[in-house]
Amino acid sequence: MNATLSPADRETAVSKAQATYSSGPLPWIIKIAVLGILDAFLVLGAITAVGASAWWILAAIVVLLVLLNGIYLPPNRFLPAKYLFPGLVFLSIFSIGVILYTVYISFTNYGDGHNSSKSDAISAIQANNTARVPDSPTYTSAVALKDGKLELLVVDPATKQVKAAPDGGVLAPVEGVQVTSIGGIKEAPGYQVLSFSDITQRSKEIGAFKAKMDEDPNSGFIRTTTGTRAFEYKSTLSYDQAKDTFTDAKGTVYSDSGKGSFVSADGQRIEPGWKVGVGFENFTRAFTNPDIRGPFLKVTAWTFAFAFLSVATTFALGLFLAIMFNEPRMRGQKVYRVAMILPYAFPGFLSALVWAGLFNQEFGFINEVLLSGARIPWLTDPVWAKVSVLLVNLWLGFPYMFLVATGALQSIPDDVLEAARMDGASPWQTFRQIKLPLLMVPLAPLLISSFAFNFNNFVLIFLLTNGGPQFQGTSLTAGHTDLLISMVFKVAGFAGGNHDYGLASAFSIIIFFLIGGISYLAFRQTKTLENLN
Known part of the structure; x- marks a missing residue:
């Protein structure tokens, strides 16, 4: 812009900008407030990216933070950038970002059965291939809401201790739970125990609910269909973390195929798999x-x-x-x-x-x-x-x-x-x-x-x-x-x-x-x- 303006026009533009920023404290207060809100959202996004180990997203957020504050905080500098920056940000996110993500997905096997990480796939395989443990004890249970999410509360028949866990979580002790005279769960602090009618309305969701007994991936799960009685289930596939293999009850071993799934020697595959890079395989499939x-x-x-x-x-x-x-x-x-x-x-x-x-x-x-x-x-x-x-x-x-x-x-x-x-x-x-x-x-x-x-x-x-x-x-x-x-x-x-x-x-x-x-x-x-x- 400076190259196209005459010295007189440039001096006029600078004087107008200075007049704008010296017109009182209100514009500065509004600017700092807006920047503070934007910075807060970006910092929250950075914290989330760190928790998810999304380092490239974290890097993009840090660059955005630096540019945002570096451009808009100085009152009399980077005037053209103040107008161009919002458009460039939206162009990068909604156009360039989408194109790059599409290119990335085209080199993966992302789709049904391959839509998550390998650790999630291992957990899902164990959870989907379960059978009730013979002669396992019956657990008195209740289904409750905590922070808007379902949790399963069970009474250990041996210790009479009450434990709770969200779907896919590990059972942990809960204190202060009121138990009825017949051993049922009446009330729990911080939980909203569901009634029989509520359980009936959410029967499909509750039937798929699984609570882990401990952190061992080969340990059992606690499941319930009625909400008041729960039973112990165990995966029919045993996972060997050292060898990175699954073994079923018949002794068939399923190994990592390198293409996002566990496959046996005779070609049998366990679902689900996980997302991996496949190079030009999708393009090759389209033509061959x-x-x-x-x-x-x-x-x-x-x-x-x-x-x-x-x-x-x-x-x-x-x-x-x-x-x-x-x-x-x-x-x-x-x-x-x-x-x-x-x-x-x-x-x-x-x-x-x-x-x-x-x-x-x-x-x-x-x-x-x-x-x-x-x-x-x-x-x-x-x-x-x-x-x-x-x-x-x-x-x-x-x-x-x-x-x-x-x-x-x-x-x-x-x-x-x-x-x-x-x-x-x-x-x-x-x-x-x-x-x-x-x-x-x-x-x-x-x-x-x-x-x-x-x-x-x-x-x-x-x-x-x-x-x-x-x-x-x-x-x-x-x-x-x-x-x-x-x-x-x-x-x-x-x-x-x-x-x-x-x-x-x-x-x-x-x-x-x-x-x-x-x-x-x-x-x-x-x-x-x-x-x-």
Whole structure:
């Protein structure tokens, strides 16, 4: 900024800044209060990062703290940074940070069965593979709330001592508990003992509750289904910490496969696993695994075809209508133009839902009324479903092209068109050799952006066909009208089914490079058009 300001302007800016900071103590008080609140949140985040051993998050918070206070505390320095800093922070968190995290996930096996650390997986394996210990004593128990979380209270039948633990925690003694004459737990300080009706309402959560007897991973658990009686359970898989293996009751040994799971010698796997880095495996699966490659290539081909045909059809119709309604001798131009942009005025998601009803094979308006009771499978047949998607996108997209083409047509000088008529050019020659080249200069970037938009037109596909009809003979959740972006949505498990965030992230990166490469080539062609013009 200093390089672009004259000395007089720079002196004026500095004097205004000094006047602002010398206008009284109130601005300083407000600034210090706001900085104090922000610093408190950042310090809290730093403490949490230390507890979770997230050192890179801690480093980012420390850098943010230093920059925040270093920029905003000095009153007369770093004036440009005071305005740029908030935008840069949000850009780093919500754009750059998300991109980097997606890249990181694409090189992992993150997904169903592999969504936590190895220690969590070991605990879950032991907790999920349990059986009641034969002839184990019955524990009198109660379920209570402490700080809003469920805890299990049990009476040791041998010592009559009351112990409590949260789900997955270790039982610890509790003092001051009131026990009834028949040995039941009546009241405990700091706990809200649940009634029978409360236990019934939360029976599923209580049935999955497990309290460890001690820190030994091979020790048993205390579980209850009624809330008043608990029993001892023990894992059917024994974990050897020294060898890092599990052994079941039959003597089968499960070892760390190095790919985030315990696997036996004959290939049997114990669930769940844990998240590990897998290198380029997700990218390799996308192109080499037949179960994934086939649907992926079909979806990719349809995505390109859909984006190209959508741009071509909407541009052709929009340009045709713009030329037709740009005729000065036509009466009622404004009325016609308003009618043309009505589809653009309605929300796209609402229009997609309306069209889904119109295309209904049994009761839709198109089959029942327009086609006199025909039974065309608009949304259930692979070919007709693609036709339906293109027709609806044409309806939604041509008004935009109509608007921009109308504006571009009106910007062409009349003397250029008059000169063409004087030279004896036909209307088609005038359009092909004069109007269209002049139109392509301002419209080419819009066509490129429209191609990129339709390449990722998730809303239309999701609401109209949900990507269906589905591919047969593959485990990949994808259909004939899925675009790459909607397939990624399904692979990630957001539409139900299995979650495979690693593969979905790999697909996202592939989409990024596809769109980036196409946009680069298209903008180079646009530059050529500008030079020719």
